[in-house]
Amino acid sequence: MIYGVYKNARNAAWQCLIDYNVTELPxxxxxxxxxxxxxxxxxxxxxxxxxxxxxxxxLEGNQWYIVYDDENTKQRCRFTIAHELGHIFLGHELKKGYHTRKFDITKPAVEQAADIFASRLLAPACVLWTLDVHTAAEIAALCDISNSAAQIRAERMIELYSRNRFLTSPLEKAVYKNFEGYIQKKKAE
Ligand SMILES: [Zn+2]
Structure with a gap:
């Protein structure tokens, strides 16, 4: 994967959490x-x-539409909508037939970027880190995502925990600040 693609999608997910004033999980x-x-x-x-x-x-005129397969589980529907938001907010030129069901390494870069956006949006690393969340099962429950999406996130979190450079970006700090009330509540549980 191209680092630029990763960084872009990650930053866009942080920016989206800030812009839409997201303060809690899920x-x-x-x-x-x-x-x-x-x-x-x-x-x-x-x-x-x-x-x-x-x-x-x-996009029809000025109106964006997201259509999602509502026969999937609620968790998969949430990820699909987040993935589609990624395409829209990342400004992807959308072609029909790009939206495959499974995570696949051969996916086009825009699909990977939309997946990255969705997982960072639904499971922000700094929130998982401060709550000391590690396992896929914990991530799935806390973030209301599928076990397979949580598994991918858990593997990424292992890397992020070992690197231990959370809250170095101003964007991530702003995300964290919005979640502070939620974090305190969860820590007190
Ligand atoms: Zn897609």
């Missing part, structure tokens, strides 16, 4: 979409997705 991607004026539509209402797609984003 993050609600459908609320972010609503505040951003993006219409989120169930595929069972419109039947627009191809069999291999879990979601899509389209």
């Amino acid at each position: 993050v609600k991607p459908s609320r972010i979409a609503r505040v951003a004026g993006i219409k989120v539509i169930k595929n069972s209402d419109v039947h627009e997705l191809e069999p291999h797609e879990s979601g899509s984003s389209t």
